[in-house]
Amino acid sequence: xxxxxxxxxxxxxxxxxxxxxxxxxxxxxxxxxxxxxxxxxxxxxxxxxxxxxxxxxxxxxxxxxxxxxxxxxxxxxxxxxxxxxxxxxxxxxxxxxxxxxxxxxxxxxxxxxxxxxxxxxxxxxxxxxxxxxxxxxxxxxxxxxxxxxxxxxxxxxxxxxxxxxxxxxxxxxxxxxxxxxxxxxxxxxxxxxxxxxxxxxxxxxxxxxxxxxxxxxxxxxxxxxxxxxxxxxxxxxxxxxxxxxxxxxxxxxxxxxxxxxxxxxxxxxxxxxxxx
Ligand code: NAD
Numbered sequence: 001x002x003x004x005x006x007x008x009x010x011x012x013x014x015x016x017x018x019x020x021x022x023x024x025x026x027x028x029x030x031x032x033x034x035x036x037x038x039x040x041x042x043x044x045x046x047x048x049x050x051x052x053x054x055x056x057x058x059x060x061x062x063x064x065x066x067x068x069x070x071x072x073x074x075x076x077x078x079x080x081x082x083x084x085x086x087x088x089x090x091x092x093x094x095x096x097x098x099x100x101x102x103x104x105x106x107x108x109x110x111x112x113x114x115x116x117x118x119x120x121x122x123x124x125x126x127x128x129x130x131x132x133x134x135x136x137x138x139x140x141x142x143x144x145x146x147x148x149x150x151x152x153x154x155x156x157x158x159x160x161x162x163x164x165x166x167x168x169x170x171x172x173x174x175x176x177x178x179x180x181x182x183x184x185x186x187x188x189x190x191x192x193x194x195x196x197x198x199x200x201x202x203x204x205x206x207x208x209x210x211x212x213x214x215x216x217x218x219x220x221x222x223x224x225x226x227x228x229x230x231x232x233x234x235x236x237x238x239x240x241x242x243x244x245x246x247x248x249x250x251x252x253x254x255x256x257x258x259x260x261x262x263x264x265x266x267x268x269x270x271x272x273x274x275x276x
Contacts, residue, residue, distance in 0.1 A: 006123055007100040008151055009075055016159070017074030018045040019067050019089060020081030024106055026055035027133040028078070031163035033059045035136075038159075046070050071096040076104065076155070078127075083107040090118040099123055102152050108178070109275055112145045112171055122147035125156050126171065129164065130182050138164025139181035143171040175276065179268035187264050192217050 016038060018025040025045065032038045040060035046067050047053050053063045064070055071077060071093045081089050086107045090097075097103060103124045105115050116122045124145035129138040140160045144153050157166045169177060192213050199209030223234055239245040252258075 006147065006149065008149070009102055009155055011155060014042070014075040014155075015073055016043050017070040017077045018043070019070060019077060019079050019093070021045040021047040021052060021056060021063065022080060022082075024129065024133065025078065025080035028080075028129070028160070028163050029056060029061055030059055031133065031136055032159060033061070035162045037162045044070050044073050067093060068096065071101075074101070076102045076159075078104040078106060080106045083109050086110060087114075087118055090115070094118070094120055097121070099147065102148070102155070104156060108182075109272075111174075111276055112143060116145055123152065124148060125152060126174075127156060127160055128174070128178055128182060129160060130185055132185060133163040136163050139184070140164050140166045141174065141177040141181055142166060142168050143174060144168070175269045175272040176265075178272050179265045183268040184265070187261065188217065 016032075018029060029043055029045070032043065033040050041062075043056075043061045044064060045056055045061065046064040046069060047056075056063050064073075067089065077097070079086060079090065086105065087110075097119050099121045101123070103115070103119055103121075105124065105126050106129065108128065110126075112122075112124055112126055115124050115126065122145045125148050126143040126145070127140060128142070129140040132138045133140075138160070140163075142153070142156060142160070153168060157168060160166045167177070167181075192210075195213040195216070196206070196210040199213060200206055204212070220231075220234065223229065224231055227234075235245075235249070239249060
């Protein structure tokens, strides 16, 4: 068909709406306000359950009675309801969702193809953050729909940059990206817990062991990110000849630590593909 001109989103004046005022939406909204990226006067949501308003109202965000008011008021609309009800929520708002509104889904699983069909247009962006958005350290992946412009992508990357790091990529990489960036935080948590258990087995008090293990992971991750060195290089630096580190590494290799971690990621990606 004929190409429809879309109105660019005015970065200085657009209103941002969250449909679904839950945990994830609150973490993003509060991150945006706290980091001065958007004033609370330009963020809107709606909530049926009065108690859950608090997260939003505490930073001055307007909470409406229903989704329709949010959809009317806002230029950028982030759907942050559970995946099971997303379709009915979008279909209900469809008459209000013109091409001049940029739409975003945070729901796990639903592909752009379905989202675009439900909304009736393709100016849609899929964003997959993780739970670390609560502390501003999410690993977020985003996929642009067919009619989302380069500016749309930058705007959404800037918004989610407030609660972590953002990678833009083709949707065909989504399953693998979710397996590393999403499920990966659970795999890392197990590794931290196991290391702390080892400390306890070697005689450390539980609390000290867990703190040391967590900081060791935090430090290792920060070294990789900040020095740009390959993890193998950082490992080699610590492992002196005949020393304690190489003795431990030998055990990790005997236990197939690397293969286990690789298999975990591949299994998560496979499961994600089956669910989509
Ligand atoms: P949540 O249950 O905290 O939030 C959903 C909110 O939607 C609830 O507050 C609920 O009251 C509200 N709601 C229910 N029906 C509604 C309706 N018809 N209209 C408006 N609001 C309605 O869930 P969450 O953890 O914030 O997750 C939200 C979405 O984000 C999900 O689709 C999930 O797949 C996705 N997601 C979450 C995470 C995470 O770390 N929590 C990570 C990636 C993606």
